[in-house]
Amino acid sequence: MSRKLLNVLLPAAIGALVIAAWYGVRFALSDDTKFLLPAPDRIVAALIEQWPDLGRAAYNTTEGALLGFGLSITVSFVLAILLSLSPWVRVGLYPYLMILQMTPVIVIAPILVLWVGAGLKSVTLITFLICFFPLVVNTTQGLVSTDRHLVELFAMWRASRWQQLWHLRVPAALPYFFTGLRIAATLAPIGALVGDYTAGSSAGDGGGLGFQTIIYSNQAKYPALFATAAVTCVLGFIFTAGVLALSWFALHQWHDSYERPDK
Amino acid sequence: MSAPPIVEFREVTKRFGAGPLVLDRLSLAAQPGEFVSLIGPSGCGKSTILRLIAGLSAPSGGTLTVDGMTPDDAAAELAFVFQEPTLLPWLTVAKNVELALKLRGVPAADHAVLRQRVLDLVRLGDRGDAFPRQLSGGQKMRVSLARALALTPKILLLDEPFGALDEMTREHLNEELLAIRGAAAWTAFFVTHSVAEAVFLSNRILVLAANPGRVHTEIRVALPYPRTEETRLSRPYHDLVADVSRILRTAESAAA
Secondary structure, three states, X not given: OOHHHHHHHHHHHHHHHHHHHHHHHHHHOOHHHHHHOOOHHHHHHHXXXXXXXXXXXXXXXXXXXXXXXXXXXXXXXXXXXXXXXXHHHHHHHXXXXXXXXXXXXXXXXXHHHHHHOOOHHHHHHHHHHHHHHHHHHHHHHHHHOOOXXXXXXXXXXXXXXXHHHHHHHHHHHHHHHHHHHHHHHHHHHHHHHHHHHHXXXXXXXXXXXXXXHHHHHHOOOHHHHHHHHHHHHHHHHHHHHHHHHHHHHHHOOOOOOOOOOOO | OOOOOOEEEEEEEEEOOOXXXXXXXXXXXXXXXXXXXXXXXXXXXXXXXXXXXXXXXXXXXXXXXEOOEOOOOOHHHEEEEOOOOOOOOOOOHHXXXXXXXXXXXXXXXXXXXXXXXXXXXXXXXXXXOOOHHHOOHHHHHHHHHHHHHHOOOOEEXXXXXXXXXXXXXXXXXXXXXXXXXXXOOOEEEEEOOOHHHHHHHOOEEEEEEOOOEEEXXXXXXXXXXXXXXXXXXXXXXXXXXXHHHHHHXXXXXXXX
């Protein structure tokens, strides 16, 4: 059997097994506990039934996730370049980056709500905070890990600091940047959802998936809750796929993480 | 030889920080068009000599002039070929050569012509669109050489450029290097560990001794150019290789 076919069949078979096991567990549950595990068909039904709400919520969460993700890429890129300039900048700033990373979002969220109000702005900022750290750490690492011999080559050409940055350090950091980006891409939808859960608002065009989670939870709509989880997963997959595509586009011709085109 | 030397070391010393002497009052001069090989035990400072000429590192004492200037002012006349091909993996072969031209301030209008000329010279004229990883080790080294030649240097510094290649490839590239040189006689400083390579390429070999680095013996190689596969089979060539090997051994024991 070809490898490609196996790549599809194997996950599909596991999926089928999990669904079968799911029904099995449900069958074993007593009638008054069956609500704990809604049947997959009930979840699909809830998804369709709740789509006007869920679709809008997914749209809002995507908006916050994209804005926060974009903001974190921009800020982390600039900051990584700053950090790469001198070990002293790194020594001075790293402790504060660590503090920022270690402060739980749950604590920061109410402060952000106080500052910029509940809703999209807060959600964006929370997503930014969650995505930011892996990006800045990886990109900085890439910018300072440039091959010593290539640095000498540029010194030989008497290249300016900016030429060295633009023609050497930045492209050499791309594989590291994409490693950070892949991590950030899985975090962005989760960040937006958590942000929405803690600092969301139903004002304006309504809340996101986090806000929807609170509503379904309060209304004990358990199948809808599972459907919300599924939608979030799909969102995460889309983000990751987008980043993988970008990464392929930027690296496949030259980087060893992709198969050699010939030879 | 009455022409002023193109590279001249006068009593040059070098030490890194508070470390031991790497070079001790080294004096040497190269005439324009000479092919000088530097050979010696590790720690004899042969790579340091290249780095000083290149201006990548400054002498601790003495004077060093390159074409009558400081190495820094002579930057436009120098090109360096490192032991590794040092190609930028994200650029195609053509773009790698053109980046050197761009960063050295060669007008953009001339890039394509210059690039094609040097790639043709190393017989890779049709691989301009390839990425470095699609090339063999020998091909990468040839691109690296082409990139250095594209800058039309007066002085070419080569730091064991063929050290990582297999014997056959190395011999072919030695012949190619001399053939290319026939067209534009730059002065070459060539660091190597291979006596055979040094004899084949140079008209002068400096055998260095270590701790601290100094010139142990200077050997003139009177074999006529052009040198070819035939040269390697000749008696005078074999005698010279034997002589230089013997001198290298005494230089090594002098260091111990």
